[in-house]
Amino acid sequence: MTTSVNTSQGNEVRYNPRRTLTVPTEFIRQVRRKRTFIAFLLVIALPIVVVAAVKFGPSGNGGGFGDGDLDLVGLATTGAWNFTLTMMFFSSGFLLTILIAMFLGDTVASEASWSTMRYLLAAPVQRRRLLRAKLIVGLLLTVLVTLTLVLVSFIVGWIAFGSQPLTSPISGTFTLGESATRMAVIIGYILITLLVTGGIAFLLSVSTDVPLGAVGGAVVIVIVANILDAIEALGDLRRLLPTDYGGSWIDALGTVIVWEDMAIGVAYSVVVFAILVAVAIVRFDRKNILS
Amino acid sequence: MLTLFHSRIVTRAAAAACVALGLTLSPLAIATPAQAESNPAAITIDGGPTSATEGTPVTIEADIYLPEQTPAPAVVLAHGFGGSKTSVAEDAQFMVDQGFVVVAYSARGFGASTGSISLNAPDYEVADASRIIDYLAESDAVIQDSPGDPRVGFAGGSYGGALSLMVAGYDPRVDAIAADITWNNLQTSLFPQSVLNSTELGVYKQLWAALFFSSGLSGGPIDGCGRFTEQWCQAYNLAATTGTITDEGAALMAASSPQSITDRITVPTMLGGGQSDSLFPLNQLNANAQQIAEANPDTPLKVLWHAAGHDGGVSETERLRELTAEWFTAHLLDGPAVANDFSISVVEGSAISDRALGTVSVVTAPTYPGIGGDESTEIALLGPPQQILAPAGGVPSAITALPGAGGLAARFGAALSLPVPQQSAGFISMPINEAGRIIGSPTATLTVSSTEPVTDVTLFAGVRIVSGTDRQTLPNGLVAPIRLDRVGPEPIEITIELPTIVTEWAAGDRLALTVSTTDQGFAMPPGPAVYSIGLAAPSLTIPNVATTAASGGVATWWWLLGALLIVIALAVVVRLVRPRPAKPAVDDQLLQTPVAVVDLVQEFSGGLRAVDGVDFTVPPGIVLGLLGPNGAGKTTTMRMVMGLLRPTQGAVFVFGQRVSAGASVLSRVGSFVEGPGFLPHLSGKANLDIYWRASGRVGNPHLDEVLDIAGLGDAVDRKVRTYSQGMRQRLGIAQAMLGLPDLLMLDEPTNGLDPPQIRHMRQVVQDYAATGKTVIISSHLLSEVEQTCSHVVVMNHGRVISQGTVESLLAGRSGRRLEDVFLELVGEGHTV
Known part of the structure; x- marks a missing residue:
């Protein structure tokens, strides 16, 4: 659908709703923000700091379950693959959760707080199109920041500890190909389980004009879910909590990949994410823009 | 974490x-x-x-x-x-x-x-x-x-x-x-x-x-x-x-x-x-x-x-x-x-995360082959004869299988099932290159001796899987008890049938045979003793059963159901996210009319009627002043014209097209409402450039012209967060004018501008209307409206209380200024 606008000066301005707020445009708008820069800086610095700490700190004991604990730090020093795995383990619980909450929670609310939203919507960018661009770019940045973490960890790990393939903390040493497969499964699964946090943040983002409220709200919900998840008395009710599925990627480290728990985690995460996003879209559709 | x-x-x-x-x-x-x-x-x-x-x-x-x-x-x-x-x-x-x-x-x-x-x-x-x-x-x-x-x-x-x-x-x-x-x-x-052929x-x-x-x-x-x-x-x-x-x-x-x-x-x-x-x-x-x-x-x-x-x-x-x-x-x-x-x-698998399912x-x-399996492999074991202690009283003792929690000791706390130091001998294989499994009872042949003759000897043997990280697993926490009536300096050779297990090992794992003197679950002789345990044959015989492919676990239909659920969920989102180009309602009579507002009502939650039955029409080529005190409903009306607010009642038509959220006709409207809005981390110029790109319009944005109007000079390349309020205000007006839209709506455009800038802006607006385009300016500054506009709509308490040309409003009130008329219209007690 193209609307032609003949101006009196004879130059023609055409409007095409499909060209409003394209993903590349939204990407440029977001990527040059300071918080994006800081997020990437963080995931680049983190592996370097950890390598330094492990290299110059007290030595670990070789990993595994030697003393009954899952000693991932000790295992991290066995090579680039294990170092990367350890970094993912450390990051998946909190750092990446905060980052996806930021990328998806801040995105709509900050437009409201900058007063730019009303100008975009009056441009006019259709509301669903705005959310679509926001959602895609938010997810894209999450994926990019995660892959950056993986890549930097791998390179730093390689330099510091060599290239030995993945050694599972629970069983066996994998071949190179198998290591790559396992790592891909783990990273993919972690990204998918982040979706629920992202969905909560996104829903909060369209509901408030305070960016920090959306990000903080999502993080608080995740923390509360974590606490509830630790309460045994809740029994099977905990299966409803978004955090209950976060650790299932450990099943990708056994002798064979055990898919059941991860499949449930994926189904739960995707479905809950879809519901949250659908609610966000419907809310935003009907919202009176007062910002 | x-x-x-x-x-x-x-x-x-x-x-x-x-x-x-x-x-x-x-x-x-x-x-x-x-x-x-x-x-x-x-x-x-x-x-x-x-x-x-x-x-x-x-x-x-x-x-x-x-x-x-x-x-x-x-x-x-x-x-x-x-x-x-x-x-x-x-x-x-x-x-x-x-x-x-x-x-x-x-x-x-x-x-x-x-x-x-x-x-x-x-x-x-x-x-x-x-x-x-x-x-x-x-x-x-x-x-x-x-x-x-x-x-x-x-x-x-x-x-x-x-x-x-x-x-x-x-x-x-x-x-x-x-x-x-x-x-x-x-x-x-x-x-x-567990000693084979023992009586x-x-x-x-x-x-x-x-x-x-x-x-x-x-x-x-x-x-x-x-x-x-x-x-x-x-x-x-x-x-x-x-x-x-x-x-x-x-x-x-x-x-x-x-x-x-x-x-x-x-x-x-x-x-x-x-x-x-x-x-x-x-x-x-x-x-x-x-x-x-x-x-x-x-x-x-x-x-x-x-x-x-x-x-x-x-x-x-x-x-x-x-x-x-x-x-x-x-x-x-x-x-x-x-x-x-x-x-x-x-x-299968790690057995670490809990197994609700x-x-x-x-x-x-097809047939039951027995605990010896239907095929077997020899795994070479290494290790010299080792001396182990049977402690007096049988304690401390290793914990392997506990009634009720047996498997757990082996599965969750590997440390629990570890043998007690000095009480255990171990024989271990080299890392095995290929993954494999044990289905049945492995067997091994050992020698047992003691420098002193001992009667009533108990030993416990187990097969452990040792991972690349030296984590040991004793499958299901099972050990094979061995009892010998008498052991002396002369080594006794015994073949033992180890526990019947079903377990898998990964490539790179090692298998170990451990022999301990104690186990929590069993009665042990009270006296202390030292035994020497060695391998009589340097290998472990591992049984396996040729089986069909795995079935069970989670039924296929669960996988399909899960996949279907995911697909449906994603489809719903994709459908929702895809913009639906609604067929706009068009009134052919109004195609040339920039704005027609019909019986417009906006009632906010709480019952406040910010706009309460507003009607007015804006003809092309004029500068219309929307005049009224604070809270009169001017901005709310403009927001409805922009499709930001959904009217509670009535409608807005822009060039004949009924306005709804994101209506395509809004692409012919440039607006500036309630102050500017910019990305603070980008420069003024980049902001305008990116806004133009985001607006989905193709053609000449007249970027240089509108930047001239903003008059920012070199500041256009500085980040917006460094701008003064007046600079942002001017940049906001410039943004509204990008692409020279047919209708320009400016809400309080002179806020924060100094007198020369106000004069300049007035000229800009009048020139703009002179090209045949339409401008709507809302303001509570009467003098401003009087000097800039040809037409005026006066609002108060959400209603239009007067409208027409400035001349007609002043007609019959010679010598009076718009301000007096306005005050008369809205009544005394209003500070303007």
Whole structure:
């Protein structure tokens, strides 16, 4: 659908709703923000700091379950693959959760707080199109920041500890190909389980004009879910909590990949994410823009 | 996060331990009465004689469940040790739903049945079972194969499993049985000996025996014998005190062991055994299966090695219940045939995250090959002879399998199942290049010696999987007890049958054979001793079974359902996200009219009517002033024109097109409402550039011209966050003018501008209208409107109180200024 606008000066301005707020445009708008820069800086610095700490700190004991604990730090020093795995383990619980909450929670609310939203919507960018661009770019940045973490960890790990393939903390040493497969499964699964946090943040983002409220709200919900998840008395009710599925990627480290728990985690995460996003879209559709 | 994660694992382990305990004891002790859906009829039946000296029958309490259709075949459910008829109520309900008459009864000495416990002795418990069959022979509800011979199957686990086997051996009227996690030989169960071809009594399984015995004490007198018969009580007390048995005790156990009658079993038999079972391990099942198959090769025999057992393991209750029902349906009801095969549950993977759902996959082999498997591999072991200490008093001792939590020690806290230092010898393989599995009992040959002659030697051997990170796993926490009467300086060579396990190892793992002197579960000699343990043959023989591809675990349709759910969820989102180009409502009369506002109402939640029935029309080529005090509804009206607010009532038409959120006609409108909005992290120029790109408009944006109007100079390349309010204001107006839209709406455009800038802006606006375009300016500055606009709409309290050209509004009021007129219109008391 193209609307032609003949101006009196004879130059023609055409409007095409499909060209409003394209993903590349939204990407440029977001990527040059300071918080994006800081997020990437963080995931680049983190592996370097950890390598330094492990290299110059007290030595670990070789990993595994030697003393009954899952000693991932000790295992991290066995090579680039294990170092990367350890970094993912450390990051998946909190750092990446905060980052996806930021990328998806801040995105709509900050437009409201900058007063730019009303100008975009009056441009006019259709509301669903705005959310679509926001959602895609938010997810894209999450994926990019995660892959950056993986890549930097791998390179730093390689330099510091060599290239030995993945050694599972629970069983066996994998071949190179198998290591790559396992790592891909783990990273993919972690990204998918982040979706629920992202969905909560996104829903909060369209509901408030305070960016920090959306990000903080999502993080608080995740923390509360974590606490509830630790309460045994809740029994099977905990299966409803978004955090209950976060650790299932450990099943990708056994002798064979055990898919059941991860499949449930994926189904739960995707479905809950879809519901949250659908609610966000419907809310935003009907919202009176007062910002 | 590491501690968080770890504590999670620990709490999970604790929860799993509770589950395991409950599950474990259910065949033995604790009965959870299920709520029966259809109430069974409670009856009493005269059982066998009370004792050898007293012939009066005991009273057996039973529940009869009738299916919808009778006559039907009967299934008798025998409970586990310590249970009663109510502990099998749930199974009974399931079986009656499958169309069987079900009898659940309390064995003598349990529940409300009288008599003393004789551990399935032929003259007592087995006789009781025959009386149950007599009862069924009289019943109209049960199909009779011939007079006095009802069609009947027996099923049970543990104590009930042994009874099922025994009654099938003693009573020819039994037509099929299903026996789970039970014994073949009580003596070898409670005094296991893993040295092949040994005639020496094994090691007393102290902990389990004590648990077993004490669960038969409750409900009886407190005399140390509880509800046991005197003979059994004496035999137990002797074993518990000395770790040995008398000939009488041995005879009692032999009589109560299915081994005595396995050669008579010719009816279809399903035998189940648990991999997580240190009480009646799989080698007991193996003995039952092999004895039946040897004596009567034609006996239909199905063998299951499931993942549960007396130690807990992974529950497969549902599956076992269904298999039992299928078995009886096939053999008592002429239902679909069931393969007489061997099915093995393989517990996959890490076993770290909790297993609410089955991660068990089931593999099958067409026939049961026994615990030696149908193929075997030699794995070379390394390690010199090692000296190990048997501590005085047998403590501290290693914890491997604990009743109830056995598997857990091995699965969750590897440290728990680690051997105690100095008490264990280990022989380890090189890393194995390929992944593999063990199904069955590995064997190894060892030498044992001691510099001093020692009598009564106990040792415990286990196969461990050692991962690349030196994590050790003792599958299901099972060890093979070894007892030797005498060891001296001359090495004794023994071949040991290690525990029957189903486990997988990964490429790069190593296998280790460990030999320890202590184990928590067993009685150990009190004296200290030092043994030397060496390898007689430098290898471990690993059995395996050729099986079909895995099935089970999570059913395929669950995967499909999950995938479908995901697809639907994503489809809904994609559909929602895709903008729907709504067919705009167009009024052909208004195509040339920049703005027509019809009966517009905006009522906010709380009942405030910010705009309350506004009507006005803006003709092309004019500069219209929207005038009114603060709160008059000017901005709210403009927001509705921009599609930001949905009118409660009425409509806005822009160039004939009715405005809704995102209406395409808005692309002909440039707006500036309630202050500027920019990305603070981008420069002024970049902001305009990116806004133009985001607006979806193609053509000349006239960027330089509008930047000239903003008059920012070099500041256009600075970040907006550094701008003053006036600079942002001017940039905002410039943004509204990008692409020179046909309608320009400016809300309080002169806020924050100094007088020269105001004058400049006035000129810009007038020039803009002179090109035939339309401008709407809202303001509360009357002089501003008077000097800039040709037309005016005056609003107050959400209503239009006057409209027309500035001249017409002033007409007849010569000498007066708009300000006076305005104040007159809105009434006194308004500060403007």
